[in-house]
Amino acid sequence: MPIDLPGFDIDQFVTATLAEDLGEGGDITSAAVIPADARFVGIMDSRDAVTVAGLDIAEAFFRHLDPEVRIERLVADGDRVSANTDLMRLEGNARAMLTAERSALNTVQHLSGIATMTRHYVDRIAGTGAILLDTRKTIPGLRVIEKYATRMGGAQNHRMGLWDAAMIKDNHVAVAGGVGPAVARAKAAGIARIIVEVDRIDQIEPALAAGGTHLLLDNMGPDLLREAVALVAGRVPTEASGGVTLDTIQAIAATGVTYVSVGRLTQSAPAADIGLDFATA
Incomplete structure (x- = not known):
């Protein structure tokens, strides 16, 4: 078939x-x-x-x-x-x-x-409990089949495009005036899935209080990731992202994050x- x-x-x-x-x-x-x-x-x-x-x-x-x-x-x-x-x-x-x-x-x-x-x-994160995600770093026009290929390799798909989840990143935060206001506007717009990128511990509570449903912990080392996971305490899924390689992914996955996303799966x-x-x- x-x-x-x-x-x-x-x-x-x-x-x-x-x-x-x-x-x-x-x-x-x-x-x-x-x-x-x-x-x-x-x-x-x-x-x-x-x-x-x-x-x-x-x-x-x-x-x-x-x-x-x-x-x-x-x-x-x-x-x-x-x-x-x-x-x-x-x-x-x-x-x-x-x-x-x-x-x-x-x-x-x-x-x-x-x-x-x-x-x-x-294979590298087997046994950690973390799930591998792909990203939107795909060749234009080939996203669907490239993300199909990551599934064949055992990963799960992140959002397929700009339409199926909000992802509030640093530039959105800068224009909106902060993590809290940015998330609050997405929630007010009726968006169900609100992924929020944070690169500091002090951004976590404002993101959650405003209605974030998924935290992307950007460019945090293992120690900081463990601290972030403990602070979130299972309230929403957590995702480690940024510069992840085969040499670093096992230590990152072992911090207790729900997901690890890797752009190079489709990019490189x-x-x-x-x-x-x-x-x-």
């Missing part, structure tokens, strides 16, 4: 991506070199150990150019696989598969890279090494 990605039109994405690659002249290499009726078998495989994401979208690229292509999934999104694992077997029109190859691979490499990095972070994940090798059918 195809993945359900509310807010993301896979068909539109595939059509636009292929149009970008094909331009006005089409795949001149395949048209010149490959007979129109030639058929190939292809194996998509991972050269490194990865957490897989994006196979549905990759399949959509191949089916868009050859609706009769035969595809066998050998793993599923979210699976952790070792190096040299076959992911997908395809058999179809050779021109179509060669034309779709790069777009399909780019997508799986990018999303699997995000899922793989995410899984490393999730390297592409996974995934290829597609063809052999005559």
